[in-house]
Amino acid sequence: MMDELIEPKGAASPQFHEFVDTKHGPILYLEDVSVSFDGFKALNNLSLYIDAGELRCLIGPNGAGKTTLMDVITGKTRPDTGEVFFGQTIDLLKMDEPAIAQAGICRKFQKPSVFDALTVFENLELALKTDKRTWPTLFSKLNGEQRDRIQEVMLLIGLAGLKNQLAGILSHGQKQWLEIGMLLMQEPKVMLVDEPIAGMTHQEVERTAELLLSLQGKHSIVVVEHDMEFVRSIARKVTVLHEGSVLTEGTMDEVQNDPRVIQVYLGG
Numbered sequence: 001m002m003d004e005l006i007e008p009k010g011a012a013s014p015q016f017h018e019f020v021d022t023k024h025g026p027i028l029y030l031e032d033v034s035v036s037f038d039g040f041k042a043l044n045n046l047s048l049y050i051d052a053g054e055l056r057c058l059i060g061p062n063g064a065g066k067t068t069l070m071d072v073i074t075g076k077t078r079p080d081t082g083e084v085f086f087g088q089t090i091d092l093l094k095m096d097e098p099a100i101a102q103a104g105i106c107r108k109f110q111k112p113s114v115f116d117a118l119t120v121f122e123n124l125e126l127a128l129k130t131d132k133r134t135w136p137t138l139f140s141k142l143n144g145e146q147r148d149r150i151q152e153v154m155l156l157i158g159l160a161g162l163k164n165q166l167a168g169i170l171s172h173g174q175k176q177w178l179e180i181g182m183l184l185m186q187e188p189k190v191m192l193v194d195e196p197i198a199g200m201t202h203q204e205v206e207r208t209a210e211l212l213l214s215l216q217g218k219h220s221i222v223v224v225e226h227d228m229e230f231v232r233s234i235a236r237k238v239t240v241l242h243e244g245s246v247l248t249e250g251t252m253d254e255v256q257n258d259p260r261v262i263q264v265y266l267g268g
């Protein structure tokens, strides 16, 4: 359990000077969150707590509210009611999407969006945590620390040997890892990862599981995934969503043997 105060990414930004207070454990608090679309409750009094450094898997049938939940955390969707806190003190409902990203909550969408015409190294360089006001000087010269960081991330995502390869000719799995690497360059506190293994080969799936497992502890990771075998391979704790609420939480074995979960999935 991380019990110190963590300085959030973007602390240098003028609008963000707070610390992410995780001394009580959770880094994300969602309490009684409801979201309605034309009267339909996509989230219904949902409460969820993610601990600092944990790797949480979020499952649930189609329409359960997983995407809406991610949208609420990242500020894309505003809930009608409820509270959403980053650590003890940072009220995410008072922040817009860019401020939330700047504070250290990042999202990896299903489709990779790397820059095909740039190399692996250049993609990571572009993603370096910089003050965007100094954008024109970004490619001028990297300092040693920045080079070390890029190298560290390339090793982590298994692409160090492909440093000068154009991203456009990487495999689908490699592109996904590169994008995860680009997020890591921003030193996020929380990573929300949407269906990371869709379209991957078996080997790539295994490598992705290793990568996500290696990131826990340093980062808090929430993975939305439909593939139960994959979830089983990475999950410590699984949250099952159903009709906009948390149906149950526990280990993979616990949730898979829960009659309510079986009912929801099999429609029995």
Ligand SMILES: Nc1ncnc2c1ncn2[C@@H]1O[C@H](COP(=O)(O)OP(=O)(O)OP(=O)(O)O)[C@@H](O)[C@H]1O
Pocket (backbone or CB within 6 Å): 037, 038, 041, 042, 060, 061, 062, 063, 064, 065, 066, 067, 068, 069
């Ligand atoms: N912008 C919107 N307008 C109207 N209804 C929406 C909107 N976004 C989501 N919904 C509805 O809210 C419910 C929850 O959707 P959500 O996409 O969060 O589910 P999900 O668990 O991510 O599903 P899937 O696994 O299929 O991606 C669904 O019934 C969906 O049709």
